[in-house]
Amino acid sequence: MSDTIIERSAGAAAISAKALSIALALEVEIADCVWDIGADLTHEHAHRLELVTAAKSVRVYFRELELTTAGNASRSKRIDERLQRAIAQLQQRAPAPTYGYN
Structure with a gap:
């Protein structure tokens, strides 16, 4: 197994752990984290979680x-922000009322 594959796996695991931590803080219950590690590494969106x-x-x-250097401080901050936005979309919200009383 090459070092890059090991780094990628470690990065994916670190990002998954961070996602679960953020979800816990936002009271979102993640049932599964599914990675699709892409083969075309030149593609902007090579890997999908x-x-x-x-x-x-x-x-x-x-x-x-982002996967092979997930520990980089500035990159880590951007990853955290992206995960927070994504997990916020998973929060259960009560439907807004379609009418109001005055």
């Missing part, structure tokens, strides 16, 4: 560099 809850799912895309 699907976060699945009982009711819905959301996909988050990552570049090769």
